[in-house]
Structures are given as structure tokens and as C-alpha cells.
Amino acid sequence: MAGEFSLKSNSELSFYGNKKILPRSFYRRDTVTVARELLGHYLVHQSPDGLTAGRIVETEAYLQGDPACHASRGMTPRNRVMFGPQGYAYVYFIYGMYYCFNVVTRDEGVGEAVLIRALEPAAGIALMKSRRRREKINELCSGPARLVQAMGITREHNGADLTREPLFICHGGTMPAGIVTTTRIGIRAGSELPLRFYLRESAFVSKKEHKSHGKK
DNA sequence: AAGAAGATTCCG
């Protein structure tokens, strides 16, 4: 079990209360379960510039053997973190200008991860606006590359331990209801698979209009 | 050595 993390200021105290960092065992389970259960928890980053945090409202699962998964064709220098132990960050560069942030799941040797696609901004909103150069709240973290920018996540965080400061995920307090399942966004192969999950009531999902899959 | 594609975002 991970312990309680330290509190560095009154403003952090007012946000955190006594929330707990998710333990490494949370991430060891099957990747679809982790993708669904990450919804409602908080991604937190204590950077030198200040604290930012957001409630996770949209995720996608990437599985070994799934052609859309970076690990589907074996380990390369880029994706090696996916094959490592669970509970670490996999950050990759895409389209010549953006980064995406994933959480590595399952045991060492299995290349699977959960892409975090959207957050509801919860703390450090002024800093998020500054990093994003956008004022609208729903343009800060609604999209995988947007939230990376708003949270101050960089390529240096590839391989970072998410059960410790300064970048971690902590318990959201309540179990959210109303998870919508759809196909994933922006991929070719594997586009039929129902591996995207988001909170139905959230106004901070990147795209609501997408092929819904079965259960609502 | 060269080429194509990419888990996106923003602007026109």
C-alpha cells in the first residue's frame, strides 16, 4: 500500500484532504478493468511551477495483440516502458509536436497500457491556462495532448513512478456511475474494439460523438 | 538511406 503523500501548502491541503495515492497493485490487474476504474480518480503533478490536478474522465485501453497498441509488434526503444512493471508512466511523442500520457498496466513482460484522454481540471487552473495559452476551462485538458501540456508533463516523465511524488494518481473518493463504452479515437487498425471509456455526465470529455458500443 | 504513418490539435 502506498502511504499518504506530504502536503506542501494550504492550497494543496484544501484540494487533497486526505486522499491516498493509488497503490501499485491497482495497476497490476487486467488493462480494461484499470481503464474503467481510473475514471473518477485524480492525476496530480507537483511541478516546480506549481501544483496541477485533474479528475480522470476519459481513458482508452491498449492491449497486447491489439494492432493499435504500440507494443503489438514487440519491444522497441520507444515502447520499452510498456513492457516494464505496472504503475509507471509511458509518455510518447506523436505527430511531430505532441505528447501523450499512458499508465502501464499488468506485470513486467506484458506490453499494455491505458491512455489518459481527458481530465476535468481540479487544481492549478491558472497554471493550466498559462501553459495552454487558452482561457476556456474545457479546452485545458479535454484531449490527450492537451492534458499533457496543461499538467506540465514532458518526455522526461517517461518511466516515472506514478505511486510517488511528484507525478501520481490519487483516489477520487467516490465511485462514479455512468460509464460509456465506445470505440477508440484516431486509430486505424483495431478501430472496431470497444476500448474507450468515459464518464457520461462529464462536460470535459474530448469527444462525445463517437460510435458507441453496446452498454451505455 | 529513404519513406510512410502516426493513440492530435488548431486554424482557415
Add this chain to the structure above:
DNA sequence: GGAATCTTCTTT
């Protein structure tokens, strides 16, 4: 609808 922009991996 299309450009921006460059790393990574695959193919010659």
C-alpha cells in the same frame, strides 16, 4: 478540410 512537424519503425 488540411496543414503543422518530426520521431519511430519498416522497407529498400
